[in-house]
Structures are given as structure tokens and as C-alpha cells.
Amino acid sequence: MRQYAKNVFRTTRKNIFVMFCVILIISFGVAFYMGFAFYTRNLHNEIERYFTECRFADVFADVKGIDDTQLQSMKEIPGIRDVFGRQALQVRMLTDDEDKVVTLYLLGYKSHDRMNRILLGDGRKDDIPSNCIYMGKSVQKVYQFQQGDRIQIQTNGTTYTFYYGGDGTMSQYVEYVPDQMMTVTDDERYGIAFVDENVLEKINGTVDSYTELGFTLEDGYQYDDVKSQLTKALDAYGLYSITDKANQYSYEMFQSEIEMYSAVANAVSALFLLISMFMIYIIIRKMVESDRSIIGTMKAMGAGNMELFLIYLVQSLFMVLIGVIISFIVAVFISNALYADEAEYYNLTLTDIQILPDVVVKGILLTLFTVVGATFLGIREVLQISPVESMAAPAPKAGRTVEFPVWLTGILNSRQNIALHGVFRNVFRSFAIIYSIAFCISSMVVMYAVSNLLVYTGSEQYARTELYDLRVSLMDYVSENETVSGLQNPYILHKEGFAVYDMVTASDTKSAEMSIMAVDKDSQLYQVHDNRKRKISIPDSGVMLTEQAARKLGVKVGDTLQFQNGEICPKPVAIPVTKIIEVNAGENIYIRMDRVPAYFGRELGINNILCSVAAGHKADVAAAINKASNVVYAVDTDTIKTAAYESYEQQYSLIRVVIYATLILGAIMVYSIVNITVRERTTEFGTYMVLGFSHGEIFEIIGFEQLVCYLIGLLLALPLVKVFADLFTGLLNTSEQNMYIVKVTPQDYIAAIALCGITVFVSLVFVMRNIRKVQLTDILKERA
């Protein structure tokens, strides 16, 4: 049957452009899957290796202070294998720019650290010279220090001078945020730095007193097995926070990022593969339809169904082969491009991704399933073809006759009536066009909505929530009436107290290190919004949690939470949960500022001041504030928004790629389907021409048909939008950290409808060009 296979391949060649597009779509779908699988798996493996190299602890705790002997005694707790302590201190780095406050989290370095090791960029393993400071990679990237540069830090009014020694990383602080209010990093303003531990002890004025602790567990032990005893033991040393590895900020952030990338990549792959499956199905089915007589002849000659099936399947396998090759090349390119940034960021030893055979096999199977599945669906028609069909010209198919109301047919001219009946006469053909239009519109609408959601998450939600111009973070808690020298500035129009308390927060079943935010009842400068962009009031009593925080702590409204902080409330304080809200992201707990004394028995004070500043005076005010010694840092909202946007940049880029790809994909699909379905009617249009129809009149028929299909497609798109929106909502919320809602706006619809409309129009123009080339003499010679 080689000769028949030739025929099938040659028939395919007539649809070569469409087939090429289909292969490209499959390739990109599989490439997305493979590329992101290569990227995330390599990254995961390498980061895990990085965490292992750093000897990442199993449990992390922050205390007010504990000496080495006391710390070693924790090994007596069953399940604790090893303990480790480190000194750390928040300091200010002095820069030439007086307006800018740069806060460094200074960590003590020892060459023989057993846990949570600091890795120095120059590969240095021995002790840091006492006059040297090493900077975290992110800060170094911003300030571009050169070895030997003089760096001054200030704490408690004393200035210390160091020389820049190099950069370094620390697994606990891959991304450093100074407090929970900062959900994004701002490498220009915050960062980590390392000095010799003995030097840090001198700066701190405490010897042999650790604030950051790490614990490893014996084999077979989990965090829950030691949590209770360890928490009790550390209470005596002013426990601020305690958490396990899975919930450690850097580790959790990294894991959720990988989860989200995988979920989005899988969704995009699925979308691409579904589209290509649909297109292959249409192409194969159309091929079989147009070859009915030939297939009948083959059957009359003695060809079996299986033999004919196999030929179409062999052709599919050819497509699979090309698709796999292209997708593999694209996947390697995508994964390397994504990985390169991360490799530099984490200073990973593996600089190029490794090809993972199981991912390649899955990619091949995915391609195989898509192509062969669609081909099989398309060639099922072969079974229905009887050899009798070889014996005579096919009778005209009994089309569906739809009676339209007279008022409708009356207002349409004859061409439009032909077109209207044409839509309903061949249901499958019209369905293919309608579905491709609906698919195109709905996927574009949802892609726009997802893009807007990320923009909102990355920037707009800060503008809605954080209405202040400047946030001043104070070194110590102060009373709301207490004044800070810089805040007497006449350009400050309004100011409010605000507090963030880091607490060990526990429910009956779970505990975690959380921050509780105390906000003014009628705050004008900080307003909470949920994921539907509604303004939420903090309840009069108890605490309000985000759904993410509630999940983490395993609580619901009516339960009670215990809050404990070694410094401000050493004994646990019970507060009822009175409200749970859904937000896009964030494990936050809110309480009304004026209700704090009622629960904690005393005024805890504020540690942040929010200010609105007269236009054009933000820099003056910031400079004045920075001179106050108890100001740790001042943040302006513009910086937050920029930093937030930048932190989402990679996700934006990914979504942008997906949007463009969807656009191209949608356009190709609509063009292909319109082209295939109109081309098969060349004889019909040729007959119209013979009857005396002009090209313009034929364009009117085809155009009107497409218009009707477009409008029906638009209606079908509405439920599809809901399906896609729900699908993407689910995917974006793969991580428990997120509670996104993909909400579609009228603007999304307008953009998608317009773009899809243009695509259909352009497709028609191309199709008409082909119809103009039709030779009427050939049409008349055709058998049917």
C-alpha cells in the first residue's frame, strides 16, 4: 500500500501550510511542557543541592538571645540531632544619597558553620578578615561594589567602617524582606550582609548570644514531633518565631514559584495541544471526506479498514516525529533561557540544564497521544465508507433544512439568504468554524484577564491598599503620641500609627511564625481589599485572617488563636478569629489598633508610621526622616510598586509570551479552518461564478456566512470563557499561598472580539484570493 500512502502524503501536501502550523502548535505545546519541566526539575534539583550544600536546617527559630551552652542543651529534646546558632543584627548602610535609607540584615559568619552556611561568592572557605564585609548578591547587583570599596554601617548611633570583600548567598535569605508588610523585595533598600561573627559580637555588644537558631532532626522525626517541647524550651529565651523547613520563607517561596510555573506551563501546553488536536481532527476528517470515493475504490479493490487506518496513522507518526524534534529544540532553548537567570541568582554550579529522559519520553507520548488521538477521531469516518461509494458519483448530501422566519429572509438579499442557509446546511463545517472562533475568543479573553490579574497583583493592589506616600519603620515600638523628630515636617499632611508584630501563632492543631498587623479603625492610609477588589473593614473584636493564613493555621471563624512573642508577650495571648477574607496572596492577620490593649493587657505601641506627603516634597521629607536615629527605613509607595512589578516581571513575560502565542495560535486556527472549509466548496463557488455571480457577490456570501458563524461563535465563547477562567483560577491557585480569581472585564472581551474579527477578515481576504484563481473550465470538468 505504499502507493496509497503516497496519495495520502500528497493530499496532505495540499494543506501543507495548515499542517505546518499544526505541527508548530503541537511543538510549542509540547515544548512548553518539556521546557518548563526541564527548567523546574533542574532548578528544583539544583536548589535542593544548594540547600543541602548549605546544610539547610529542618527547623528554624528566632529568639531574643541564647548562649551556646543553653542552645546545646536543646539536643536533649528527643528528635533533635544538632543545633546551631548565629548572631544577626539589623543595621543601616550609609550611602552618598541622603534621601535613601538602606537596611542591611548583618549576619555573623564563621568558616566552620555547621548549618545554614553562608556561601561566599569567591569560594572563600576560611574566616572573613575583621575589616571586611560581604554583601548579599542582590544588593551587590544594585550597588556594584568593587573589592576594597569603603562601606559604612550605622547602628545605635555608632558608625562602623568596613571594606567590601565580595558577595555571598545564604539559603535562608535567598530573598530578604525586612518585615511581613513587604511582600516583595527591594534590593535597593534591603539586603543581607556578612561580617566575621566576632566582629558582629563587638558591634552588638553581646558575646556568645545567638538570635537565629537552626535545628536538624533525627531520622524518622518530623517537626510536629519536636515542636511542642522545642517551643516550650525556647520560650525562656524570648522566642519570636519558630518554623519548619517547608514553611521557611525562602524555601516556601521557591517551592510555590516552581509549582506555579509548572501549573501555568501545563495549562498552556494543554491549551495548545487541545487546539492542535481539534485542527488535526478537522484536517483529517476533511481529507477523508474529500477522499470518500477513493477510499471506496480502495475498499472495492480489497483494501481493509485497518490498512487504510494505518496509512493515515503513519502520516501522523511522521508529524509526531517532526513535532518532537522541533519541540525538543524549543524546549531546550526555553529551559536554558529561564534557567540562566536563576543559575546566576542562586550562584548554581550547574549552568546549563540537563536533559531529563523521562520528560522527553513524556513529551513524545504527549505528542503521540495528541496526533494519533486526533487522527483516529478524524479517520473513524473511513469505517463508514462503503465500497459501493466507488461505483457512482456521490449523491448530494441531505443537508439540514432550517426554516427561517419570513421577516428575516425578507430583509436579506438573495446572497445573504444563500449564506444563511449555507451555515445550517452543513452543520459539521459550520461547527468547525464556530468552535474555532469561540475557542479563539474565549482563550484570548481569559489570557487578557490573567494578564490583568497579574498586573493587579504586582502593582495595582498596592495602590489600593497602601495609600500612604511614605512608611517609616521604627527601630523600637513607640506610643502613638510619641513623636519622631523627622515627622514634624510641615509637608506631612497626615500620619497614622501602624504596627506589625511578629508572633508565634498557634491554633489547637497547628502553629506558625506569623505577623499580626494592627491598623487604625478609620485608617485613611492602609486599607484591606479582598480578591474581588472590595474594601474590607477590620472587625471590632478579635482578629481577621486571610484565607491563606487560616489554612496555614487550620482555623475557622469562631476558633481561638494563641499569640506569643518573646519580647512583647512572653505568655500566650488568646484572641478569637472573627473574620476570614479571601485575598490574592498573603498570609496576613489583622487587628484593630485600639483593640490591642484589650487582648494584650497593655499598649504594645507602634513600629511604623504611615504618612501622606504634600506633592513634590517626598524627597525632602524622606531626607529629614532618615536623620532620625530610630528610623530603620522609610519606604515610599512608588518604590514598592516598582519593586513589586519587577518581582512579577518574569511571570508577566511568561504570560505575555502565552498571550502572543494564543493570538497567533487563534489566528492560525481560524485561518486554517476557514480556508479548509471554504476551499472544499470551490466547485460550489465556481458554479456561482458560471451562473454569473461576481467576485464581490461571492465574497458577500462567504463573508455573511462567516459573520453568522462569528456571532454564534461569540455566543458559544461565553460559557467557554467561564470554563477557561475557572481552569486558570484553579491552576494559579495550585499553591495554597494563592487565592486568585480570574475576573473577566468588558475590555478583555472587546480586545479579543476585535482581534478575532480582524483574523477572520484577513482569512477571508486570503481565501478570496484563492477563489479568484479558480479555473472555471476545471470546475466544469469535475465529477462532483
Place this chain on the structure above:
Amino acid sequence: MRDILVANHLRKEYRMEDVVVNALNDASFTIQEGEFVVILGPSGSGKSTTLNMIGGIDKLTSGELLYYDREDHEIKINEMSDKKLVDYRRRHIGFVFQFYNLIPNLSVRENVKLAWEMGVNPLNPDELIDKVGLHERINYYPSRLSGGQQQRVAIARALCKNPNILLCDEPTGALDIHTGIEIINLLLDFNQTYHKTVIIVTHNENIAKVADSVLYFKDGKVSKIEKHDKPLRTDEVEW
């Protein structure tokens, strides 16, 4: 000569919504090996249906249709499964269609070779193309051939499988008289050279004059069977 086909009381009903059409209504006949048979009759008389039944591409409602292969094994066509029918068509039957049914994407040689690939004991495709006089156009695609030339290719293709029976449905129906005569000559030639049974369905009574046997169909029955001991040559017929 031995019998190659025996048809007893063939009935075929087609249902079109509520209407039942009796395409064959108790048709019986016998065809002998190597005969040149013409089936004649008006439209709707059941001649094409009979051809379809013999070819194993349609199924009887009732009746018995027997085929005797080269080893004289009796094969009941009416009792064959779909799978066996495929094998039957492949091994024993060659088709020549009114509209040629050539595969437009394949050249002359490829169209004939297609049958060669399917045949159990096929004939040499190049030789057959020579015999039908298309050697010069062996690499032409069907679109570049005239109707007569296309039908020659179709005959070469049908014969290439080396079937016992060649079934021809209105082989000259789409051709002019002169080309039609050439095609009949070709079929007669193959009938005599390869000793193949040739069954032709036609409206053209003149073709019946060159046949060994003529089956007249009317209202789904064989109304008359005519045997010619000395059939005319094509040049003796007044076309």
C-alpha cells in the same frame, strides 16, 4: 467450461425512510469461467446491484450467490463476513468504474502499482501499461489524461491484481463511441489473452453483441439470458 458464479433467487431491499425498494427481486443466473458477459437493462433494473453483489461490496437481503475459485472451492459470497469479503475482493475481483476512479495524486504507474501491491499473485504493472498503450505516459498524472486514457489505466490497474473476474460498471458510459470501442476491444483482448471472466454492466445494447452471454435485467429479475456461440467482433457491430 466450469461455472464460476451461480446466483440463486437474489433479493436486495433498500429502505429509504418508509419506502422499500426492491433492487433485486428473485434474480437467478449462472456465469461460466472465461465468459465475456454483458448485463443489460434499463435504469433501476438491478444490474449495478448485481455487480455490487458479485464484487462483494454490498450484501444481499436473501438468496444465494456462489463463487468457485481456481481450485473449484465453493465460496458463498452471501455468507461471508466483512473481513472475508475484503479478502475475496482482493484475491478474486477486479473493478473497472464508469468514472475510472483513479487516484489523482498518483501517476499512471503508481496507480497501477497500487493494485500490484495489493495482489496475491499480481501481473507486471509495466507490461500492463504497455499493453494498454500508455507507456509514453507512464509518469503522467490522471489530470493530464483523456477519459479513454484514464479508463485504460483503470483497466490495467484492475488486471494487475490478476483477478479471476473483472467487473466493469458502464466502462464506456463516460466515453465517446470511438474510445468506447477501443476500451471494449481492450477488455475482449484481456478476456481472451488471460482467460479472465469479464462482466460488463451497460446500457449499450451494441456491446451485448460481442459478448458470450447476455443477462437481461428487468424489475430486479433476469428476464432473459442470451448465449452467443459466435459473438461478433467489434468491427462487425454497427455502433
